[in-house]
Amino acid sequence: MNWDQQLLLFLVSLVANAFSALAGGGAGLIQLPALIFLGLPFSVALATHKVASVALGAGATLRHWRERTLDYRFSLFILASGLPGVVLGASIILAVPDRSAEIALGLLTVSLGLYSYLQPDLGTTERLQHRNPRGYLIGAAVLMVIGVLNGSLTSGTGLFVTLWLVYWFGLDYKRAVAHTLILVGLFWNASGAMTLGILGEIRWDWLPALLLGSLLGGYIGAHYAIVKGNRLIKRTFEIVTLLVGVKLILG
Template identity: 25%
Template sequence: METQVLILLCIAAFAAGFIDAVVGGGGLIQTPAGLILLPGHMVSTVIGTLKIPAFSGTAFAAAQYLKKVTMDWKLLGIMAVCAFVSAFAGSTLLTYVSNDFMKPLLLVILLLLAIYTFTKKNFGQHTAKQYSRKKSIVLAIGISLLVGFYDGFIGPGTGSFLVLGCIALLGFDFLHASANAKMVNLATNFGSICLFSLKGKIIWAIALPMAASNALGGWIGAKIAIKKGNGFIRIFFLIVVIGTLIRFAYDVFYTT
């Protein structure tokens, strides 16, 4: 592989790590870059390879959040286990069928999400909803299973959907939602990595340099997000959702 191609992939990985650390959605940059710059490889191989830098960046970002944000470890543990199993299942299904049929549905969901977040100025600005412990666990399991499967099966925007679920259903603010999303996203990435490793779908010579770049981006992004707080994360959330919306709109209307 040409050196300039690897450099471009590492630049994309750094940008993806930064965005993912703030509010998720780094796959919006990293996944298209990988598919464009590695046209000679199977899609499943490219996606499998990109899971390594995704995991690396998320891990470094999560480490920064854990230093500053209080976590509910029992609830988080349940979410992580569910997300791992669900992502493994989603990646398994991906090796057999196409995921293109879901893009029109995601387009509508993302449009509604962008409108809601923009119009509701207090969305994710403070901790809300106080559910019973049992109901919180049920909701957390639901979020983890759905988003975990989505990450294994499709991928881009997973972090954003996790943040949304933590805010809308569990009542977290943006900062706590981002912190929890990073930890759950680690589990989804690891579930997919296990599957792709078993299938021999990871190109380590590409994955490792990208992992270092993504980790650096994640480390910097998390530090800035923690320092700037909820307002900054909300703006980034909107930008990433709109960017993902444009990406899926392009896929739906121009590549089908």
């Protein structure tokens, strides 16, 4: 790639990941189509995007770590629930084109944004709930399904995790986004990237600009999420979910 293309990749990655870090997901809405537009086949673009998205988690971790917003036992629960699904989803996506699933996921993603919008107080304050065996079992089952989607589809699944943590477990948006960015962005995406790297192909020469943009964008977005609080995160979440959903529906 020439320097102009590297600069374009950096700027696209910076903007996409800043919004993703603020909303709790959705970086692929901008970043993945940009990679395809610049000439990568879908499978190569997906694997390359997954690797770059790990830097989003790293950048967000650098900022959120100072705030001590993570519940470590709960974090282990999220990892254990979602990682098997991520590996499974990444293992099947290269062999199974599934346009109908993308449309269904897009409709569901739009509904998430609309639901959050119609619930003005959702996620604005923390009300911990379902911290019992039945609640954890249902929570783990849904997280594993989201993990499959995370490994197999391109964007929006971090938004699912964010809203699920808010709706089912009662986290506020700030804490939910922190858990999503660190656990999904760093660990789930790393697992998906490794699986896709083994089974597919990664364009390593495209990664320096993508990684730098993801790292800085993740840090910037996480910073504004911490400084501005739940109301801004909630509104950004709703906007990004609608955009991601429409993108998945239209293809």
